[in-house]
Amino acid sequence: MIKAGVFGASGYTGFETIKILTRHPSVELVFATSESAAGQSLSSLYPVPLDIPLTAAADAALEQVDVVFCCLPHGASMDAVRQARQAGVRVVDLSADFRLANAAVYEQWYSTPHQAPELLDEAVYGLTEIFRADIRRASLVANPGCYPTSVLLALYPLLKADLLDPDAPIIADSKSGVSGAGRKPSLKTHFVEVNENLSPYSIGQSHRHVAEMAQTINRLGGSGERLIFSPHLTPISRGMLSTIYVTLRAARPAEAVYQLYAETYTGEPLVWLLPPDHLAAMAHTQNTNLCALSVTAVNARQFILCASIDNLGKGAAGQAVQNFNVMFGLDETAGLV
Amino acid sequence: MIKAGVFGASGYTGFETIKILTRHPSVELVFATSESAAGQSLSSLYPVPLDIPLTAAADAALEQVDVVFCCLPHGASMDAVRQARQAGVRVVDLSADFRLANAAVYEQWYSTPHQAPELLDEAVYGLTEIFRADIRRASLVANPGCYPTSVLLALYPLLKADLLDPDAPIIADSKSGVSGAGRKPSLKTHFVEVNENLSPYSIGQSHRHVAEMAQTINRLGGSGERLIFSPHLTPISRGMLSTIYVTLRAARPAEAVYQLYAETYTGEPLVWLLPPDHLAAMAHTQNTNLCALSVTAVNARQFILCASIDNLGKGAAGQAVQNFNVMFGLDETAGLV
């Protein structure tokens, strides 16, 4: 059994990670931390019959674990990750702290200095299907954001084959469930404000995930600066759908483009390419760790990609455990299907 | 035009009151207060094109108004009401501060001393259909709680006719929309916690509205202490349904009981008695100022009453304006239908 700890058990991401780990056949959960509920049980935070004791982070038994899942907010995660790495523990960090390769870029987008820049070189961006080889050897995986996971998995086949027109915008119109906004109460997440409403926010090139997506698009040879990204909050607890509008360099038959997707993702256990005449909806992936994709031709050069994930599954905890499985040489879907 | 002021514009009840007043043919809104948004416009708090300036309560022009609607939280309302009364302004208070006739009972249930006990005698309990005659002359109306409005309107015909078995429990199983919990963010009102959930709270005889309902049941000759009341939070923005189980002193034909309801409420413009074979649902009253009632016989002595109101309409702001209309001799439904 591999021994694991979780930092930040009280948020939705931490809770989901713990739920997956408690069913994982090869994992023993050694500790789970929560500053606000230290000394209590997980069942004091969530309506579940899981009597998992919660401890303060300072009391986390780092020396007893092989891996740590860090589910703290960005900014707060850096320090915990450094401590874990100093104790020789491998880390999957679900925050944004190690996703951007450059400390200056991080500081620009997150308005706070990076506290552990020496670890940035070590960090591997954990979009499993794209960077699996690096993840296998990684000591520190920066688990991707939910929006980037949906958008990048949809774009990847076109980027890899260098089919995208470098001068055309890549427009990602994304819709997210509310759990993506975290569990901290705010007017933005108040039931009455969210219910029967659908609202855009941080549209254009202002959301922090733009930086994360642009970095990866560029790394894959695309034009990250052409990305336009519009997130929307929807009255749904879990789920995410990205509708992505792209333009190819040159005309290409719809069948050939679909075939490219099929080839790219054949054998991928957690990517579900829908049949040609289907459209990915949130329901395809809710309460799963899958990403469902669909490809629709508008005309010979313009295509619409739909990508559906559960923002807490493939968009967070599910992909974190998938990365963990890869890091430790386990069946990649252990605990996940 | 009657000149009105609103204390507490930022909560759902205050906002709903303002919305009704701005459409009321005989009202001019002179001020609306909000401590947190003083100096801004109402449209900074809510997604509406209403450029109504908000002022601090201390700056409210009491000398310029005929009536004040007090939409502050309980505890905070007492002081504003006293000031308005001292300025000779008539008041409809939507808080709980003047609903209980006895200061000691108030302190027991609300865990705070009553600050204006001298006004308790003056206050008229504003369940319009039952206490209309007193409301007409009132200088201070204590607008009922949402749960009490639904339960008491359902019980009233049986109480008035003295048909209820004084030894049998009166069981009110009530379901409320989330706006009844107020706009202040909390985990209890977080979208993800409420959505796809239905949860009981303060069941039995522990909710504060038990005191308010028992007082009125007793006043009407019933056994208030037999009331069992179970509120439930539902994933709905606005609405309330109370399902009430009662036992009669003696067997009585279903038709006779229905007829009693029909006689009691004939001519009442805001009570809608459904036909005999229908059941009141939230949809009957959502976004209205109505109370919809249904009467169902289980057997000769046991009946089920269903009462539906919009918790912000007949359950709060709608009834407040109805009471105002009565107080000022206006058409009782002005601004309300």
Add this chain to the structure above:
Amino acid sequence: MIKAGVFGASGYTGFETIKILTRHPSVELVFATSESAAGQSLSSLYPVPLDIPLTAAADAALEQVDVVFCCLPHGASMDAVRQARQAGVRVVDLSADFRLANAAVYEQWYSTPHQAPELLDEAVYGLTEIFRADIRRASLVANPGCYPTSVLLALYPLLKADLLDPDAPIIADSKSGVSGAGRKPSLKTHFVEVNENLSPYSIGQSHRHVAEMAQTINRLGGSGERLIFSPHLTPISRGMLSTIYVTLRAARPAEAVYQLYAETYTGEPLVWLLPPDHLAAMAHTQNTNLCALSVTAVNARQFILCASIDNLGKGAAGQAVQNFNVMFGLDETAGLV
């Protein structure tokens, strides 16, 4: 009082039209038809205390009315409209039957021959803010679809000023409440299938509203064939949000573009241009007859327009009554605010 009839009272659009008309200060409702509920009252179809008798369309007293609102499904509407016109009655048709100017185009998109092509010349496309002058004189108004209303009001200032790059795609990513799908039960509108789901459908250039939008874009000097339109079904009863991505011919300051919108819509009582730093959400217009608009610059040539309407309000019945008000020289917002 102007005498009105409604064909098709049983659908959501017909019901909403009737609700508005019963509160309209200058309208007397003479008849409302429903084939399935003829002989019953409106309250048998909907949970409202409106005892409006329903008749079969064949029994509609066309000779007694000045105007007819036709709320029948496309295909079924043509015949009723023709009869009304033959009786000399002015018509607002809420179906799609008279929106496309060309009978052949209609047949192509709706897969049925047009039954009343002789009326197509007479029909005025009822996007009030754009075609008000023609509507004033119209005997037959083709009320726009909900999606087109939101998209075209957002594009109109840019089209009018000829600022759009004719070679760039116009991408409208739209999200609709379920009432837009009609009241007829189907798996697509089953609560469990819709709830907690968000699903795209008919994306690209395949939805029927593409033809309607392209026609109007072309009429206004734009490149209708560049429109890409992706509707999504959302777990919301009423509401619509279109997020629209456009490219200008040439760089232009954000302030200038905003100013163009302000100038275009100043004085328009039912268009609400939000302040520069706000984004239109569904909540801005729910249960209203408004269209809320926001304008966001991505860069000097790319802009994102958000348009929010209530699909049953400005998207259907509200605009129908707005057009009626224009046709009959009434206050344009009578019954609507």
Add this chain to the structure above:
Amino acid sequence: MIKAGVFGASGYTGFETIKILTRHPSVELVFATSESAAGQSLSSLYPVPLDIPLTAAADAALEQVDVVFCCLPHGASMDAVRQARQAGVRVVDLSADFRLANAAVYEQWYSTPHQAPELLDEAVYGLTEIFRADIRRASLVANPGCYPTSVLLALYPLLKADLLDPDAPIIADSKSGVSGAGRKPSLKTHFVEVNENLSPYSIGQSHRHVAEMAQTINRLGGSGERLIFSPHLTPISRGMLSTIYVTLRAARPAEAVYQLYAETYTGEPLVWLLPPDHLAAMAHTQNTNLCALSVTAVNARQFILCASIDNLGKGAAGQAVQNFNVMFGLDETAGLV
């Protein structure tokens, strides 16, 4: 591996049963039937990547299976069950067809003659925690209804200890998610009709589940005829909460009553008795196969029991598989936690 077949794969109950069985460590799914989708795959009916072929019931390979789960509607189930039994196959029937011990009572409540009365003696009522010993030996298990499961598990400790006042009503006010109404489209399950609504139906003693509950209450020594049952439809996909009001024969300390529940359900893997100061909500059991219970004293003789289940989990498919596990001597929670 135990070989299983499922009749009626297209409904929510059948689909949920298949989902559980495909993850069950000791089951091989041999066939799944659907008349409407015969020849297609399960993924044509539901948004899941499960390529399970569907066959017509007439083509079901009864001779190849050890057990059949019958998920057909009541009335349709009887015949399939008889065929399975004639083929020597053990059956868990999720319909209502074998729940009532008496064919005449069945006919009275279901308005159709019973087609297989000879099997009624053989059928064991599958409320696992109460009738486990009989289920172990059963060839035919009649899986309980969702409402009865929640109500009877809550009442059982009091019935077993004979504490209930036989002359007092037992009032069960139940709230159900919409999946309990089945997947067949109807106005009752249309999103717009259900959303933002909460509606009672068949209240008093008119719902079919009254017969099922009364039969079991009587069997356990109680007064089944005193049951009053009020179901409510709620805007929730999955979940059920029953709030139950009972009166004891004699005063009894709250602690003693709680202790009785603790003793009754200690060791039960799928019943979760909440701590004394907690109330069962739908969230405690959603997407699980648990029943969560809470016990609240109003006074010395009156108690409120709250019982929460997932209507498709412990309320249907979960309990069916639990019964199957008992029948075949497997770990009772195999596939269920």
